[in-house]
């Protein structure tokens with residue numbers, strides 16, 4: 467267990483203004499030079515913006531609603547995580563306790579990604595400045611679905627995530643300060659989201675919001691389907707929306723990350739409970755944050771969206 471209250475965390479470092487496990491240093495160049503396939507589909511987010519939800523939606527849309535495979539094969543395998551292996555493929559000796567180190571798994575993912583057959587599905591939380599060069603310089607344009615969420619809810623969700631998956635001891639107030647300072651894993655929320663907001667009109671980029679998925683999931687499904695060149699009947703849309711509902715996903719072991727959570731729990735010898743699909747609501751921050759913290763967040767939002775047309 468790690469007590470992490472200062473602005474630097476043991477085993478982590480800043481890479482181009484993005485907080486990553488130090489292990490990332492060994493691979494940064496390789497990510498930079500990664501050969502990108504234009505047929506591939508990427509889901510890119512700041513953590514806790516609805517990545518998993520979107521991945522399951524995108525995978526099913528692109529695979530003609532193959533619910534059978536989606537139930538059988540874990541999402542982390544169907545849709546691997548570029549910079550960290552969460553395919554804690556449990557046969558892998560790395561994942562055998564007690565040697566498995568959560569930050570160490572950064573090392574595993576690249577080989578997996580390189581060996582994927584195209585069209586592949588790739589999840590990343592990397593900010594644009596750490597994307598492969600071929601995407602940054604525009605020579606390759608895979609389809610990228612970027613998902614955003616109210617940063618206040620992201621902060622609450624990320625704090626809980628940190629207590630169950632990326633385990634360290636810190637209280638919520640302290641975590642909020644780190645979040646505002648851009649010192650949590652993946653760094654600054656605004657440095658992540660605003661460049662993609664600026665790029666949202668590029669034909670290979672679709673920018674969607676968690677809150678819109680909550681408000682009208684079928685509408686967002688249709689938007690994503692159109693982006694991926696698919697159409698579905700009303701009946702299919704209903705089926706997919708049902709499959710993607712919070713309760714259905716919470717009870718679906720192929721997407722609810724229960725194995726990962728169990729593994730981390732054992733690794734840290736952690737007793738208290740928590741699940742990856744936690745509440746799945748909009749506005750959770752209102753109850754979670756003190757009035758003073760809410761004011762701090764309001765000012766921080768105002769300062770950061772000033773001069774942009776981004777709306778939280």
Ligand code: A3P
Pocket residue numbers: 511512513514515516517518519619622623624626710711712713715742743744745746747750
């Ligand atoms: P909460 O912690 O607020 O509940 P990510 O996949 O990017 O890590 O995001 C996780 C967040 O998305 C969690 O938010 C989780 O509950 C929420 N989420 C996942 N699946 C969802 C669904 N089907 N409906 C609504 N929210 C969902």
